[in-house]
Amino acid sequence: MKTVNFGIDLGTTNSMIACYQNGNLEVFKNPLGLKATLASAVAYRKNRTLIGDKAREFSERDPLNVFTCFKRKMGTSDRYWVPNRDAEVSPIDLSSQILMELKNFIHTGEKPSEVVVTIPASFDTIQSNATKLAGEKAGFKEVHLLQEPIAASLAFANRQQLDLSAEKRWLVYDFGGGTFDVALLKIDDREIDVLDNAGDNFLGGLDIDNTLVEQVLIPVLEKALGVPNLWEECRKKEGKYKTLYYELLYKAEEAKKELSVFDKVEIELEYDDEDVYETVEISRDQFNQLIRPLVQRTLEFTKSLLMTNGLTADSIDRILLVGGTTMIPYVKTCLENEFGIALGTEVDPTEAVGIGAAYFAGTKPKKHTEDTAESQHAALAKAQEFELVYERSSRDEEELIHLTAQGDFNGFYRIKRRDGGFDTGSVAFSKEAFVYVDLLQGELNTFELLITDADQQEVFKHGAIIINQGKYQVKGQVLPIDICLEIDDLTHGVTRLEPIFAKNSLLPLKRMVYKTLSKSILKDSDDSLRINIVEGSSVGLPSSGLTIGFVEISGKALKADLIKGTDIELEITLSESRDLKVDVYLNFTEQEFKNNFTPSERYLEKSELDRDLGACIYKLEQELNMHEDNYEFLAKIKHIKDELIELQIALTLAPDDDVSDTKYSIDNQKRKLMNDFDLLTRQRALNDDLTEYRWVKASVQAELNEEANESYRHQFEKIIADEKTVLNSGNKYLIKAKVKEMESLLGTLFNADDRNFIDVFINYKMNSEQFTDSIKADRMFEEGDRALEQQDYRRLKSVVYQLFSLLPREDKDKSTLRKSDQTGLQ
Known part of the structure; x- marks a missing residue:
């Protein structure tokens, strides 16, 4: 069976393509300039389209026809207007242009029909689908997606030729041009297993550029131009300063790169329309202070990931640095100071994802192939079935293949390596066979299995037993969210x-x-x-x-x-x-x-997001009014509310035709804050439910100590059988269901002894004003007094039930789900 072999890192700032085939890794370079990476930029000229570094060079001269950082808008309905073409393009269209250009880097052999394309681990399903669609528009028959932290870990593990004797844990810290991901990995002598991940699709180098523009460059130009709201004005799609935003972003990105090398940099600011020329000098220390809140957010994600998994920094052996933003010295310093863990820089952070994608592609079977015989997992199977068990990845020089016949069988097997270097010949077997096969080191080994019956007639054929020798593979990709x-x-x-x-x-x-x-x-x-x-x-x-x-x-x-x-x-x-x-x-x-x-x-409409933010703030205000006594809880709720208000202000200040991705970033932050709120209130509600459960359980146990009926004890044991699992699930609905089960048993125990109704009757009598029919209630009280005097508790129980029917009914419609809102499932 043929493998995909080609892997692409489709990055926010830069992209690349590599191939892993027959044990050899090749990073394809741009024929122009021989760079391994291609700038993720597309420029539309009057009669041609430029892609890559050449396109990016026009960011200062013709910014309205140059497009970068469109990965941040993948999966959205936003479109970009191209004046030179009098047409709109989508993020998918622009991404497909990058993918097509990368195909041109391949200078030998056929162009790939299938490819592995990487995505941030925090990409949602819609963003993932958009990436696949871009690949299809670029001409690929099949696009296999791979999460970027997984790809990076493969690059580090395979490039270093690791020989691990014990299990290790790594963190992949992926701070790229547009997104941030952090992943927790487990690695042993055979494979890499992803344990957990977290991230933010709107936290990357672009946010650093925007911060530099907003807080350093814009104030200087505001003063020179005499425009008080220049930051908002230059982000308008149609406005006097519409080109300025892109020009400043370009200058900020260049300054950011220089500050990773030099202690200070001078930025020239020009606005020819009003004959303005200014220079701004910024030092590395100033830059570090400027980006500190953004870097801190990445550290908080990392610490939270460790905490969620019950780990400390001491549990981690290495932090793998991935993404161009990790090349900023301050980022490395912060990581070292915060965690005290060795930083893995053995692979170029800008190439790690692309290289890892190629390693993954080299073992990924193609979905579409013209060789029908090879594409079938089991080409021929008559009445007999067989089972194969073997390791897909191995660091040994030979590997075991376990062959089992399901049912009675007498015949022969033959296993041979595709290159002819290993061949068992025809070997007799019946129920099962254990076969050690020789492996070519550092290569993908493909074996063919043929099974024949006693008359040497073919009954089963498997043409693609693939064992990857000497290279790490991942156990699999994990689902990033429920x-x-x-x-x-x-x-x-x-x-x-x-x-x-x-x-x-x-x-x-x-x-x-x-x-x-x-x-x-x-x-x-x-x-x-x-x-x-x-x-x-x-x-x-x-x-x-x-x-x-x-x-x-x-x-x-x-x-x-x-x-x-x-x-x-x-x-x-x-x-x-x-x-x-x-x-x-x-x-x-x-x-x-x-x-x-x-x-x-x-x-995502700005007005809809504004209403949503208002509703969230109102919800938090209600929560604040309900819990005036819990100061610690209130402080946390108030902090979330204040951050939501700041987001609402930022959204209000943003132009309606904002060309940046501000509204998507605000929506992303809003969701995270509301998840934090859900977590806080859910934990409080859970604590109340757990307290209620324990109280009801204690009441049942007290009743059981006096009640000898074994059937009740059996019911109790049945309820608590899965108690630990339910109470630790964190699912309020399961816990409430468990409370109801216990309450039902308590009610049964209560009803079993008529004497229990004495206290209820006395309580009703002391609060007689609550009954809807006072005359009928008084008659019931007289009858109840006689029953008490005669110690006729069965009759007293009947009186209590009648009194209960006279209590005011609650408005049950208040908690009823309207039929139009129902899904129809329960």
């Missing part, structure tokens, strides 16, 4: 998220989910069943997540009525590149609905 199903919580009158695939699960994933209808949907009606697949924390609110797949089945599509309480089946599949497939089967009507989802754009 994938959930929105369902109705009729008890609390809301919808909530139920996890389908948990964060850090190994891709690809597949699961069959069985749900019950929470409402009836009549045939030919306008009512519908809504299946909403959400990417977001399973313990968060549905609104805090991102919809990646939505299926609506209207009553008009039904063959018969769907009755509340009937079951439906959902088969949900997520590929390694996060393609989502949802199959819905309605048992009652015997109907099946198949859906594939690859959303590549999301729409």
